[in-house]
Amino acid sequence: MKALYTDETVTIYQAYPDRIADPALDAGTFVSPFLPVRMTWIKPSFLWMMYRSGWATKKDQERVLAVKIRRDDFVWALSQACPSSFDRRVFKDHQEWRSALASRPVRIQWDPDRDLHLRPTDSRAVQVGLAAEASQLYVRNWIRKIRDVTPLAREVRSLVREGDLLAARTRLPAERIFPLDPHLASRIGSTVAGP
Template sequence: MDEPQHGIRALYTVSTVTVYQAYSPEIGVPAVRGGRFPAAWKRDRMTWIKPSFLWMMYRCGWGTKEGQETVLGIEISRVGFEWALRHACLSSYVRGLHSDRSTWQRELKRAPARVQWDPERDLHLQPLPYRSLQLGLSGDAVRRYADEWTVGIRDVTPLAREIRALVSSGDLDSAARLLPGEEPYPAEGELMAHLRS
Protein backbone atom coordinates (compact mmCIF):
# COMPACT_ATOMS: atom_id res chain seq x y z
CA MET A 1 0.00 0.00 0.00
CA ASP A 2 1.34 3.43 -0.94
CA GLU A 3 1.98 5.79 1.94
CA PRO A 4 0.52 9.30 1.65
CA GLN A 5 3.19 11.97 1.20
CA HIS A 6 2.06 13.67 4.44
CA GLY A 7 0.45 11.39 6.99
CA ILE A 8 0.09 10.87 10.69
CA ARG A 9 1.11 7.39 11.71
CA ALA A 10 0.54 6.72 15.39
CA LEU A 11 -0.19 4.22 18.11
CA TYR A 12 -3.71 5.16 19.17
CA THR A 13 -6.84 3.87 20.87
CA VAL A 14 -10.44 5.06 20.78
CA SER A 15 -9.61 7.89 23.19
CA THR A 16 -5.83 8.39 23.20
CA VAL A 17 -2.81 8.80 20.94
CA THR A 18 0.81 8.13 21.91
CA VAL A 19 3.47 10.76 21.18
CA TYR A 20 7.17 10.68 21.96
CA GLN A 21 9.65 13.08 23.53
CA ALA A 22 13.16 12.62 24.95
CA TYR A 23 14.58 14.39 27.98
CA SER A 24 17.43 14.27 30.44
CA PRO A 25 16.87 11.85 33.35
CA GLU A 26 16.26 14.89 35.61
CA ILE A 27 13.04 15.56 33.68
CA GLY A 28 12.20 12.11 32.30
CA VAL A 29 12.47 9.99 35.47
CA PRO A 30 10.15 12.17 37.64
CA ALA A 31 7.72 12.49 34.71
CA VAL A 32 7.39 8.70 34.53
CA ARG A 33 7.20 8.36 38.31
CA GLY A 34 4.48 11.00 38.72
CA GLY A 35 2.66 10.56 35.43
CA ARG A 36 3.03 14.32 34.92
CA PHE A 37 5.81 16.66 33.87
CA PRO A 38 7.76 17.88 36.92
CA ALA A 39 8.15 21.50 37.99
CA ALA A 40 11.56 21.65 36.26
CA TRP A 41 9.87 21.09 32.88
CA LYS A 42 9.70 24.44 31.11
CA ARG A 43 6.20 25.54 30.17
CA ASP A 44 7.33 28.85 28.66
CA ARG A 45 9.02 27.35 25.60
CA MET A 46 7.81 25.40 22.60
CA THR A 47 7.71 21.64 23.07
CA TRP A 48 7.68 19.27 20.09
CA ILE A 49 5.75 16.01 20.18
CA LYS A 50 6.17 13.21 17.64
CA PRO A 51 3.72 10.36 16.98
CA SER A 52 6.40 8.45 15.05
CA PHE A 53 8.58 6.23 17.25
CA LEU A 54 11.31 5.87 14.63
CA TRP A 55 11.42 9.60 13.95
CA MET A 56 11.93 10.10 17.69
CA MET A 57 14.72 7.51 17.60
CA TYR A 58 16.37 9.46 14.79
CA ARG A 59 16.04 12.71 16.74
CA CYS A 60 17.42 11.36 20.03
CA GLY A 61 19.86 8.78 18.59
CA TRP A 62 18.04 5.88 20.28
CA GLY A 63 18.28 7.81 23.59
CA THR A 64 22.05 8.32 23.40
CA LYS A 65 22.18 12.08 22.74
CA GLU A 66 23.03 14.33 25.66
CA GLY A 67 19.91 15.67 27.34
CA GLN A 68 17.75 13.09 25.54
CA GLU A 69 18.70 9.92 27.40
CA THR A 70 15.19 9.21 28.70
CA VAL A 71 12.68 8.52 25.93
CA LEU A 72 9.07 8.98 26.94
CA GLY A 73 5.92 7.56 25.41
CA ILE A 74 3.23 10.06 26.38
CA GLU A 75 -0.37 9.00 26.01
CA ILE A 76 -2.56 12.05 25.39
CA SER A 77 -6.25 12.44 24.69
CA ARG A 78 -7.31 12.38 21.06
CA VAL A 79 -9.53 15.37 21.84
CA GLY A 80 -6.43 17.35 22.84
CA PHE A 81 -4.34 16.10 19.92
CA GLU A 82 -7.04 17.09 17.45
CA TRP A 83 -7.49 20.49 19.15
CA ALA A 84 -3.78 21.10 18.51
CA LEU A 85 -4.13 20.09 14.85
CA ARG A 86 -7.14 22.37 14.37
CA HIS A 87 -5.29 25.31 15.92
CA ALA A 88 -1.94 24.65 14.22
CA CYS A 89 -0.17 26.53 11.46
CA LEU A 90 2.46 25.09 9.14
CA SER A 91 5.97 26.06 10.24
CA SER A 92 6.87 26.94 6.62
CA TYR A 93 5.15 29.17 4.07
CA VAL A 94 3.48 27.25 1.21
CA ARG A 95 2.47 29.18 -1.91
CA GLY A 96 -1.12 28.37 -2.84
CA LEU A 97 -2.03 27.10 0.63
CA HIS A 98 -1.42 30.48 2.31
CA SER A 99 -2.78 33.60 0.62
CA ASP A 100 0.57 35.39 1.04
CA ARG A 101 3.71 35.28 3.16
CA SER A 102 2.70 38.07 5.56
CA THR A 103 -0.69 36.42 6.27
CA TRP A 104 1.13 33.14 7.03
CA GLN A 105 3.58 34.96 9.35
CA ARG A 106 0.67 36.50 11.29
CA GLU A 107 -1.03 33.10 11.56
CA LEU A 108 2.20 31.47 12.72
CA LYS A 109 2.70 34.10 15.41
CA ARG A 110 -0.86 33.67 16.73
CA ALA A 111 -1.12 29.87 16.49
CA PRO A 112 -0.62 27.89 19.74
CA ALA A 113 0.62 24.93 17.67
CA ARG A 114 2.71 24.45 14.56
CA VAL A 115 3.21 21.52 12.21
CA GLN A 116 6.38 20.39 10.54
CA TRP A 117 6.54 17.47 8.12
CA ASP A 118 9.81 15.54 8.31
CA PRO A 119 10.95 12.44 6.43
CA GLU A 120 9.83 9.25 8.18
CA ARG A 121 12.69 6.90 9.12
CA ASP A 122 13.41 3.22 8.71
CA LEU A 123 15.06 0.92 11.26
CA HIS A 124 18.49 2.21 10.21
CA LEU A 125 17.11 5.75 10.80
CA GLN A 126 17.52 6.53 7.11
CA PRO A 127 14.92 8.82 5.50
CA LEU A 128 11.93 7.31 3.72
CA PRO A 129 10.20 9.00 0.76
CA TYR A 130 7.19 10.12 2.81
CA ARG A 131 6.84 12.46 5.75
CA SER A 132 5.57 12.24 9.31
CA LEU A 133 4.17 14.82 11.66
CA GLN A 134 6.01 16.85 14.24
CA LEU A 135 3.70 19.00 16.33
CA GLY A 136 5.09 22.01 18.18
CA LEU A 137 3.11 23.32 21.13
CA SER A 138 3.45 26.75 22.73
CA GLY A 139 1.53 29.02 25.09
CA ASP A 140 -1.96 27.73 25.86
CA ALA A 141 -1.28 24.46 24.01
CA VAL A 142 1.68 23.64 26.33
CA ARG A 143 -0.50 24.21 29.40
CA ARG A 144 -3.30 22.06 27.99
CA TYR A 145 -0.82 19.33 27.01
CA ALA A 146 0.70 19.16 30.49
CA ASP A 147 -2.42 19.69 32.59
CA GLU A 148 -5.36 18.37 30.57
CA TRP A 149 -4.35 16.11 27.69
CA THR A 150 -1.72 13.87 29.30
CA VAL A 151 -3.24 10.55 30.36
CA GLY A 152 -0.02 8.67 31.16
CA ILE A 153 3.75 8.74 30.70
CA ARG A 154 5.92 5.65 30.33
CA ASP A 155 9.64 5.14 29.87
CA VAL A 156 10.30 3.57 26.47
CA THR A 157 14.09 3.86 26.77
CA PRO A 158 14.53 0.09 27.41
CA LEU A 159 12.47 -0.63 24.28
CA ALA A 160 14.62 1.80 22.27
CA ARG A 161 17.79 0.07 23.48
CA GLU A 162 16.44 -3.40 22.73
CA ILE A 163 15.40 -2.45 19.19
CA ARG A 164 18.72 -0.68 18.58
CA ALA A 165 20.66 -3.79 19.70
CA LEU A 166 18.65 -6.00 17.33
CA VAL A 167 19.22 -3.58 14.43
CA SER A 168 22.96 -3.49 15.24
CA SER A 169 23.09 -7.30 15.20
CA GLY A 170 21.28 -7.41 11.84
CA ASP A 171 18.08 -8.97 13.19
CA LEU A 172 15.70 -6.53 11.50
CA ASP A 173 12.70 -8.87 11.62
CA SER A 174 12.86 -9.14 15.43
CA ALA A 175 13.46 -5.38 15.68
CA ALA A 176 10.42 -4.65 13.51
CA ARG A 177 8.22 -6.92 15.63
CA LEU A 178 9.02 -4.81 18.70
CA LEU A 179 8.07 -1.50 17.10
CA PRO A 180 4.89 0.17 18.41
CA GLY A 181 1.94 -0.73 16.19
CA GLU A 182 1.53 2.59 14.44
CA GLU A 183 -1.37 2.91 12.01
CA PRO A 184 -2.56 5.79 9.81
CA TYR A 185 -4.36 8.20 12.11
CA PRO A 186 -7.89 9.14 10.93
CA ALA A 187 -7.21 12.85 10.46
CA GLU A 188 -8.71 14.04 7.22
CA GLY A 189 -10.96 16.83 5.98
CA GLU A 190 -11.05 20.03 8.00
CA LEU A 191 -8.62 18.60 10.54
CA MET A 192 -5.76 18.50 8.05
CA ALA A 193 -6.69 20.65 5.04
CA HIS A 194 -4.71 23.66 6.31
CA LEU A 195 -1.64 21.53 7.12
CA ARG A 196 -0.80 19.82 3.84
CA SER A 197 2.35 21.35 2.41
Protein backbone atom coordinates in the same frame (compact mmCIF):
# COMPACT_ATOMS: atom_id res chain seq x y z
CA MET B 1 0.99 10.83 9.39
CA LYS B 2 1.18 7.62 11.38
CA ALA B 3 0.60 7.19 15.10
CA LEU B 4 -0.18 4.61 17.76
CA TYR B 5 -3.76 5.44 18.69
CA THR B 6 -7.09 4.15 19.99
CA ASP B 7 -10.55 5.71 19.94
CA GLU B 8 -9.62 7.64 23.09
CA THR B 9 -5.84 8.23 23.03
CA VAL B 10 -2.79 8.95 20.90
CA THR B 11 0.77 8.07 21.95
CA ILE B 12 3.46 10.65 21.34
CA TYR B 13 7.18 10.60 22.16
CA GLN B 14 9.58 12.99 23.81
CA ALA B 15 13.22 12.60 24.87
CA TYR B 16 14.68 14.19 27.99
CA PRO B 17 17.53 13.90 30.49
CA ASP B 18 17.02 12.02 33.77
CA ARG B 19 16.37 15.27 35.65
CA ILE B 20 13.13 15.78 33.68
CA ALA B 21 12.16 12.17 32.92
CA ASP B 22 12.28 10.82 36.48
CA PRO B 23 10.01 13.46 38.07
CA ALA B 24 7.59 13.17 35.13
CA LEU B 25 7.33 9.40 35.56
CA ASP B 26 6.78 9.81 39.31
CA ALA B 27 4.13 12.53 38.91
CA GLY B 28 2.37 11.16 35.83
CA THR B 29 2.88 14.50 34.10
CA PHE B 30 5.67 16.98 33.51
CA VAL B 31 6.75 18.93 36.59
CA SER B 32 9.71 21.11 37.53
CA PRO B 33 12.36 21.43 36.16
CA PHE B 34 10.25 21.03 32.99
CA LEU B 35 9.13 24.48 31.82
CA PRO B 36 5.69 24.52 30.15
CA VAL B 37 6.18 28.17 29.13
CA ARG B 38 8.67 27.05 26.46
CA MET B 39 7.79 25.47 23.11
CA THR B 40 7.25 21.75 23.67
CA TRP B 41 7.61 19.42 20.67
CA ILE B 42 5.69 16.14 20.61
CA LYS B 43 6.23 13.44 18.00
CA PRO B 44 3.89 10.53 17.15
CA SER B 45 6.53 8.61 15.13
CA PHE B 46 8.67 6.29 17.28
CA LEU B 47 11.37 5.91 14.62
CA TRP B 48 11.51 9.66 14.00
CA MET B 49 12.06 10.06 17.76
CA MET B 50 14.84 7.48 17.53
CA TYR B 51 16.41 9.51 14.73
CA ARG B 52 16.09 12.76 16.68
CA SER B 53 17.49 11.30 19.91
CA GLY B 54 20.08 9.00 18.32
CA TRP B 55 18.41 5.97 19.88
CA ALA B 56 18.36 7.81 23.22
CA THR B 57 22.10 8.55 23.17
CA LYS B 58 22.25 12.29 22.47
CA LYS B 59 22.96 14.70 25.30
CA ASP B 60 19.81 15.59 27.26
CA GLN B 61 17.82 13.04 25.22
CA GLU B 62 18.94 9.90 27.02
CA ARG B 63 15.43 8.94 28.15
CA VAL B 64 12.60 8.41 25.69
CA LEU B 65 9.10 8.75 27.10
CA ALA B 66 5.90 7.48 25.51
CA VAL B 67 3.15 9.87 26.52
CA LYS B 68 -0.44 8.79 26.08
CA ILE B 69 -2.69 11.83 25.56
CA ARG B 70 -6.37 12.23 24.82
CA ARG B 71 -7.13 11.89 21.14
CA ASP B 72 -9.49 14.87 21.21
CA ASP B 73 -6.67 17.04 22.59
CA PHE B 74 -4.29 15.88 19.88
CA VAL B 75 -6.87 16.74 17.20
CA TRP B 76 -7.44 20.11 18.90
CA ALA B 77 -3.69 20.79 18.70
CA LEU B 78 -3.68 19.99 14.99
CA SER B 79 -6.73 22.21 14.45
CA GLN B 80 -4.95 25.14 16.14
CA ALA B 81 -1.68 24.62 14.26
CA CYS B 82 0.19 26.68 11.73
CA PRO B 83 2.88 25.09 9.54
CA SER B 84 6.33 26.23 10.71
CA SER B 85 7.31 27.09 7.14
CA PHE B 86 5.38 28.77 4.35
CA ASP B 87 3.22 26.41 2.30
CA ARG B 88 1.51 27.90 -0.77
CA ARG B 89 -1.10 25.12 -0.66
CA VAL B 90 -2.23 26.42 2.74
CA PHE B 91 -1.64 30.22 2.60
CA LYS B 92 -2.18 32.71 -0.21
CA ASP B 93 0.99 34.65 0.68
CA HIS B 94 3.77 35.07 3.25
CA GLN B 95 1.88 37.79 5.10
CA GLU B 96 -1.11 35.52 5.76
CA TRP B 97 1.26 32.77 6.94
CA ARG B 98 3.20 35.12 9.27
CA SER B 99 -0.04 36.33 10.80
CA ALA B 100 -1.17 32.76 11.45
CA LEU B 101 2.26 31.85 12.84
CA ALA B 102 2.06 34.72 15.33
CA SER B 103 -1.49 34.03 16.47
CA ARG B 104 -1.80 30.24 16.67
CA PRO B 105 -0.65 28.30 19.77
CA VAL B 106 0.65 25.27 17.87
CA ARG B 107 3.28 24.70 15.15
CA ILE B 108 3.38 21.82 12.67
CA GLN B 109 6.59 20.67 11.05
CA TRP B 110 6.79 17.87 8.48
CA ASP B 111 9.95 15.82 8.04
CA PRO B 112 10.78 12.56 6.25
CA ASP B 113 9.91 9.63 8.49
CA ARG B 114 12.68 7.12 9.20
CA ASP B 115 13.27 3.40 8.69
CA LEU B 116 15.00 1.02 11.09
CA HIS B 117 18.40 2.29 9.90
CA LEU B 118 17.12 5.85 10.55
CA ARG B 119 17.30 6.64 6.84
CA PRO B 120 14.62 8.95 5.39
CA THR B 121 11.56 7.28 3.88
CA ASP B 122 9.00 8.50 1.37
CA SER B 123 6.39 9.05 4.08
CA ARG B 124 6.33 12.10 6.30
CA ALA B 125 6.42 12.34 10.08
CA VAL B 126 4.91 15.26 11.93
CA GLN B 127 6.31 17.22 14.83
CA VAL B 128 3.76 19.20 16.81
CA GLY B 129 5.12 22.22 18.65
CA LEU B 130 3.07 23.41 21.61
CA ALA B 131 3.65 27.07 22.49
CA ALA B 132 3.10 28.25 26.07
CA GLU B 133 -0.72 28.19 26.08
CA ALA B 134 -0.93 24.73 24.48
CA SER B 135 2.03 23.38 26.44
CA GLN B 136 0.34 24.26 29.72
CA LEU B 137 -2.86 22.54 28.60
CA TYR B 138 -0.77 19.49 27.66
CA VAL B 139 0.85 19.28 31.08
CA ARG B 140 -2.31 20.02 33.10
CA ASN B 141 -5.05 18.23 31.19
CA TRP B 142 -4.05 16.03 28.26
CA ILE B 143 -1.70 13.41 29.69
CA ARG B 144 -3.20 10.06 30.63
CA LYS B 145 -0.04 8.01 31.13
CA ILE B 146 3.74 8.31 30.76
CA ARG B 147 5.99 5.28 30.17
CA ASP B 148 9.75 5.05 29.87
CA VAL B 149 10.45 3.34 26.55
CA THR B 150 14.21 3.80 26.67
CA PRO B 151 14.71 0.03 27.15
CA LEU B 152 12.63 -0.56 24.02
CA ALA B 153 14.78 1.94 22.09
CA ARG B 154 17.92 0.08 23.18
CA GLU B 155 16.45 -3.31 22.35
CA VAL B 156 15.38 -2.27 18.85
CA ARG B 157 18.76 -0.61 18.21
CA SER B 158 20.58 -3.80 19.27
CA LEU B 159 18.44 -5.94 16.98
CA VAL B 160 19.10 -3.59 14.06
CA ARG B 161 22.85 -3.70 14.74
CA GLU B 162 22.69 -7.51 14.82
CA GLY B 163 20.91 -7.47 11.46
CA ASP B 164 17.71 -9.00 12.84
CA LEU B 165 15.35 -6.52 11.18
CA LEU B 166 12.34 -8.83 11.40
CA ALA B 167 12.65 -9.07 15.18
CA ALA B 168 13.31 -5.31 15.40
CA ARG B 169 10.20 -4.58 13.35
CA THR B 170 8.00 -6.73 15.60
CA ARG B 171 9.08 -4.66 18.63
CA LEU B 172 8.00 -1.36 17.08
CA PRO B 173 4.79 0.32 18.23
CA ALA B 174 1.88 -0.55 15.90
CA GLU B 175 1.59 2.84 14.22
CA ARG B 176 -0.97 3.33 11.45
CA ILE B 177 -2.31 6.20 9.40
CA PHE B 178 -4.07 8.66 11.68
CA PRO B 179 -7.44 9.63 10.17
CA LEU B 180 -7.93 13.35 9.66
CA ASP B 181 -10.85 15.38 8.45
CA PRO B 182 -9.94 16.37 4.86
CA HIS B 183 -10.31 20.10 5.62
CA LEU B 184 -8.00 19.83 8.64
CA ALA B 185 -5.51 17.72 6.66
CA SER B 186 -5.39 20.43 4.00
CA ARG B 187 -4.94 23.20 6.59
CA ILE B 188 -1.90 21.57 8.15
CA GLY B 189 -0.31 20.46 4.89
CA SER B 190 -0.92 16.73 5.33
CA THR B 191 -0.97 14.71 2.14
CA VAL B 192 -3.05 11.85 3.59
CA ALA B 193 -6.46 12.59 5.10
CA GLY B 194 -8.15 9.24 5.58
CA PRO B 195 -7.33 5.92 7.23
